[in-house]
Amino acid sequence: MSQGTRDIEALIETMARLPGLGPRSARRAVLHLIKKRTALMAPLATIMAHVAASARECSRCGNIGTEEICAICANPARQTGEICVVEDVADLWAMERGQAFRGRYHVLGGTLSALDAVGPEELHIPRLLDRIADEGVTEVILALNATVDGQTTAHYIAEALEASGVQVTSLAQGVPIGGELDYLDDGTIQAALRARKRF
Secondary structure: OOOOHHHHHHHHHHHHOOOOOOOOHHHHHHHHHHHOHHHHHHHHHHHHHHHHOOOOOOOOOEEOOOOOOOOOOOOOOOOOOOEEEOOOHHHHHHHHHHHHOOEEEOOOOOOOOOOOOOOHHOOHHHHHHHHHHHHHOOEEEEOOOHHHHHHHHHEEEEEEEEHHOEEEEEEEOOOOOOOOOHHHHHHHHHHHHHHOOOO
């Protein structure tokens, strides 16, 4: 096998590690990129290198952007007194696509899991509690996935906020049991946000 072939195989193997791409899909994607080298592959490589160098986690909420504080946290119009707690950045982006929530977010980075040894410290829950005290938050919306771990995490956060006087709500109708926010359509997310209820 020549070096060029090894490089192409390495690219296919790397692409196959992406979510939603297996070895066959990765092979087709790489072949397409090679065929469209000038129009697609070169610009893609350039922008990927740029994003790899500049992408960072927002120090306040955990969103992904290119600044220390993301555009949502930096926007004074988003200081509504509401923080929407989500499991990961994909969920935040799904909520933003729905354009129904105009407050700020807090990305946990996962859910509590005794089996995986994931506790509150690993999930930025202490940082959430600090933000609630520092930012004058009046409502925390728990927009966590309707899974066992998601609901366990929601109950933990609700109990931690019990004495704070902050209203704790969760998304309501429209989110199916076992469903994940990133897979919901925009209308379902809007309906669920409008119908949120006290947790």
